[in-house]
Amino acid sequence: MAKLSAAILGPTGMAGQQFMPFLAEHPYFELKILAASERSAGKSYKDAAKWYQEKPIPSNLADMPVVSMEEALKKAEVDIVFSALPSKVAEGWEPKFAEKGMTVFSDAGCFRDEPDVPVIIPEVNYPHLKLLKIQQSKRGWQGGIVKNPNCTTVAAAMALAPLRKYGIKRVNLASMQAVSGAGYDGVPSMAILDNVIPYIEGEEEKVEYENLKILGELDESKGEVNLLPAVFSASCHRVCTINGHIEALFVEFENDVEIEDLRQSYLNFTSRPQELDLPTAPKPPVVLFDDPYRPQVKLDRNLGNGMAASVGRIRHDKDKHRIKLIALAHNTVRGAAGNLVLAAELALKDGLI
Numbered sequence: 001m002a003k004l005s006a007a008i009l010g011p012t013g014m015a016g017q018q019f020m021p022f023l024a025e026h027p028y029f030e031l032k033i034l035a036a037s038e039r040s041a042g043k044s045y046k047d048a049a050k051w052y053q054e055k056p057i058p059s060n061l062a063d064m065p066v067v068s069m070e071e072a073l074k075k076a077e078v079d080i081v082f083s084a085l086p087s088k089v090a091e092g093w094e095p096k097f098a099e100k101g102m103t104v105f106s107d108a109g110c111f112r113d114e115p116d117v118p119v120i121i122p123e124v125n126y127p128h129l130k131l132l133k134i135q136q137s138k139r140g141w142q143g144g145i146v147k148n149p150n151c152t153t154v155a156a157a158m159a160l161a162p163l164r165k166y167g168i169k170r171v172n173l174a175s176m177q178a179v180s181g182a183g184y185d186g187v188p189s190m191a192i193l194d195n196v197i198p199y200i201e202g203e204e205e206k207v208e209y210e211n212l213k214i215l216g217e218l219d220e221s222k223g224e225v226n227l228l229p230a231v232f233s234a235s236c237h238r239v240c241t242i243n244g245h246i247e248a249l250f251v252e253f254e255n256d257v258e259i260e261d262l263r264q265s266y267l268n269f270t271s272r273p274q275e276l277d278l279p280t281a282p283k284p285p286v287v288l289f290d291d292p293y294r295p296q297v298k299l300d301r302n303l304g305n306g307m308a309a310s311v312g313r314i315r316h317d318k319d320k321h322r323i324k325l326i327a328l329a330h331n332t333v334r335g336a337a338g339n340l341v342l343a344a345e346l347a348l349k350d351g352l353i
């Protein structure tokens, strides 16, 4: 199979650089273009990037040139685009790439609430990728836009997916979010060291809406997703960890549930990316812990190369139709680049790109 050519928009930042290890030697995609702001255009990648990962920049990518956005669009010689631009910047650029026939897999928050734009976690809602075809016929594009959820949404939606069949009525969520989620310059060290910040602007609204959209069902005749008919209430907090968002979830079901049934649902949970044996698919996608001291951010964020979510401490909450649990996912891998690379792998295998 010939590889699809790929570009990254915003590869020098915190989220964008996470694509580099995934794409350095990817069996389906070949990185051809890196595009960022005028600050970086004309430099080599290694000179432009604020690299903060433990492993060095992949040696075959370190000297790639970074070009301006205008130049990247003018060349328009790639099949797919990964975007990690700030939302306001992405709003202007992403549709231009989609119009020119490229499918944009994007980390940026813009367009997530548009009815024909899929917000994808491949194991949870892969049928929503069919919205790409609806987008094309509605907007007259050859390409399209696929969105990553907010990084806090990811742990919750992956933890809730195996439980959907029990009839979720209400979810309350309290997050403890790592500083990397705010970007490299996001939270000053003097503000976060020795501290917990009880407010993250705009976060709760995103987490509440996106979970209901991702856990909802695609209605192809309407060309949109019917939101999960449940109440979702989030309280989001920034804590002093670097990577890995951990969340306490309180879930109410239509009927009584047995903890052992829920355990089995996690242990048996698998999905299309695993069945297709996609290169970035973790096996299993959700790791279940019985040890009440797990999952822990430091010990468990890198499970499945950072692609597996984990859950633990599943217990009843006062009565048998309510439970509590802890969920964890790596915010800059599963909550960003890794999730989008997996979505692109799936879209390719399903003939959507």
Ligand SMILES: NC(=O)c1ccc[n+]([C@@H]2O[C@H](COP(=O)([O-])OP(=O)(O)OC[C@H]3O[C@@H](n4cnc5c(N)ncnc54)[C@H](OP(=O)(O)O)[C@@H]3O)[C@@H](O)[C@H]2O)c1
Pocket: 009, 010, 011, 012, 013, 014, 015, 016, 035, 036, 037, 038, 039, 040, 041, 048, 069, 084, 085, 086, 087, 089, 107, 108, 109, 150, 151, 180, 181, 182, 183, 184, 185, 331, 332, 335, 336
């Ligand atoms: N951090 C996370 O964990 C995370 C997780 C999921 C999603 N996201 C989303 O990913 C996006 C990027 O976040 P980040 O944390 O990586 O931010 P960041 O570290 O500030 O990086 C921003 C990137 O966008 C580029 N950029 C900025 N302004 C530009 C412009 N006018 N034209 C072209 N390129 C421009 C920057 O290039 P220069 O280096 O040239 O300035 C850099 O590559 C945001 O939409 C964010 O919400 C972040």
